[in-house]
Amino acid sequence: MTLVTEPKAPPRAPHPLRAEWVRGFAPWAGAAIPLTLGVTLWAKADQWQGGWSETAGQVHSAMLITLPLAAAAGCWQGGRERRRRTDELWATTVRPPLARLLTAALPVALWVAASYLLTVVLAQLATWPYAQGDHPHLALLPGDTVAMAAGALTGHVVGRAVPTRLAAPLLAMAGYVGLGIVTTVRSAPGRVLSPTTSPLTGELPVWWQPWAMALWTGGLAVAAALAYAARRRVTALLPLAAALAAGTLLAQTGDGLWRANPIARRQVCDTSTAPAVCVNARYAGMLPQVSDALSGVTDKLHGVRNLPVRWADHGGAPRADEAQLPGITPLGWSAVRGRLTDPEQFAWEAVTALEGYDCPEGPLTARERRADDAVEYYLVPTSTRKAIDEDDARGDTAQRADLRERRAARAKLAGMDERTRREWLSAYFAARADCDAKGVPAL
Template sequence: MNAVTQTNVVTQTPLVTEARRGFAPWAGLTVLLTLGVLLAASADRWQGGWAETAAELHNAVLITVPAAAAAGCWQGGRERRRRTEELWATVPRPPLARFLVAALPTALWVAAGYAVAAGLALLATWPYALGDGPRPALVPTDAGVSGAAVLAGHAVGRLVPARLTAPLLAMAGYVGLGVTAAAHEGAGRYLNPALPVMESWVPVWWQPMAMAVWAGGLAGAAVLAYAARRRWTALLPLAAATAAGALLAQTGDGLWHTDPLARRQVCDTSVAPAVCVNARYAGALPQITGALSGVTGRLKGVRNLPVRWEDRDGGPRDDEAALPSLTPLGWSFVRGRLTDTGEFAREAVGTLVLRGDCPDDRLGVRFERADDAVENYLAPLPSQRYFDDLDSQGDARRRAALAERRAARARLAAMGEPERRDWLSAYFAARAACDPSGVPAL
């Protein structure tokens, strides 16, 4: 009986009541739904990769932090709006305890709303990710920053309890974070919890903790300065925030490093040229090789080809061709699948034919006609007839050029296999050397 009585007493404490009823659960649900709508609307660009999901979740802090601050501000002005300040002051608790009873449930619900949305996003990515693993390192910090924003906003709401304070605070927070995030220089930008991150960036191990201390310290200082009996105690979290902020600002670009996995490639060397994809999408290699099978089949036995199609930052080397980019997700590559294998193959042929850095004055009619014939042979464009019809309606020069291109395509297609292999071998050698005279006649 005593245990039951104690349990009932505990469940009736003001903190639990605030957490179970009233504004706090709705604030958490609002954050969850807002973040869920934002993520659902942009699912095509993050659902196929763990790194993209992590970046999207972190960049959403630009929305959740101002919203959390506004929620805390609205809750902070509640007693003034209800005209129950004097009644609340008669409660036999110190001001700090009364502050935390009103503010802490909202902060916890908001942080939980962000964490649940992040967890659902990670679950949504799991069936489609094809390479690297989950990156949840920033989720606890971003959830904590949102909760800290509630506490700071609550203090503002207590000081300025007008109804317009909450929306104005949200607007100011959004503009402040957005302007700082858009800055391209200055140490202050590294103090921004909503600083956008690239998919290939990985934080150093201590960066999330330093950011949590920075944001939490500022919020704690604001709470203690407003509600503590000994307001000098606000100096303690402020000192911690200052130390963490100084560390973040001084480290600067060193807070992030490139994911080692993003520098690696996984290759299929059973075809020529070999097909290589970034290791972050290693699972996509079979379907990419399949998309290029028509091209590599027609190139079987051809010499002077690039060694591989490569997929890495910095551009291809002299003996390589660039693989059509799979990123940013949401265009040619969505949820682990190529959206148009034919278009992907045509782009790959384009990088194969036009590789190198041939100056325009070295390119002439001979190269243009040969390039057109090779591209149409390796990966014909379905709408080629439409473009040819446009040229056929042009002036005499365009019609003559079209007739020559069509004749070159027909001659290349009509060659026997050995003759065509020799012709293509000579063509790719001339292309690599930027030597129009080396292009065999068509």
């Protein structure tokens, strides 16, 4: 009996896209995006880590660097065959020009888009432990991700069309300068068509803006690829028409592309004190530490009349019965990663907001200066004020005389009995609220 073995089928050749995807330049181009974007984010971590809106704005505005980088990567890949001197050899293959272009261009485009998306996810995770309210803002991701891929695809077409090794760095520099001008100059024509244009902090895009931006950038890139490599170049008219329709919609809408974040209009308040303490709902988790920072002030103001009803933080000018809460934003100054950086300074700024410094500008009288200094020193005796006093004590005759007057006024206010001091402070805050310099009680 003879055993007959069937010949084994030859191993299937790997798809050309697989080799382009796992080897060569595309993975390195993808790795450059999180490296560049990560360094940019790390350098400004204090300004975004802890605020969902700030995080979304930072990763979006960082496209000013990553988008030209993606275009340059695509451009370098597009000139690969010319550098290898194999472009004429590739032209003899049976594969059509468009297939050859997409085989080399898509891995780079997908790598840079996926790498950008991964970096954004990591930035959101870095903010999550410190966020004090609101929720993640991911609405811009579709438009941003497609723009990264479109930049790489467009750069690839440029790399094939422009016969010079300098095409990639020149394209990166031109993209950075051009996007920078359009992004930073609010009156620049076509600003709303730039994928790097950012909303203001506390604003959100309308629901269709990211999808229109994706159609605008993606349509232009696909049209460029078809116009360069398709056998029937007329097919480029379809994505071009879609891109122009999306661009027209974006341009005609203008500033209407952004809307106010509803949560930014709300406040969360601690009404157990007078004045009440209110923080913007975007940072609701910071209310306990803000209240704690102001507890020494509110304890000393117990029973004092003519005070504002609350410290408010609703993004606009305070109303007639409100005082402006010291700014939690922009992050990186008063607050970093969900914590107040200097509670003492924060309390002093809150006291100055009670003093009516929104009155018309003009020179303060000696009575006002002494009263303001005494009130601030009584409510918040900051280390900065004490350091200023030490400097004045070593100053000239005029500085030492002024220091003696300030200390005398402070001692007089601190030496009053509780009832007398409450009446004096009530009269003081009434005069300051009315911008009545003559009504400020003397010390």
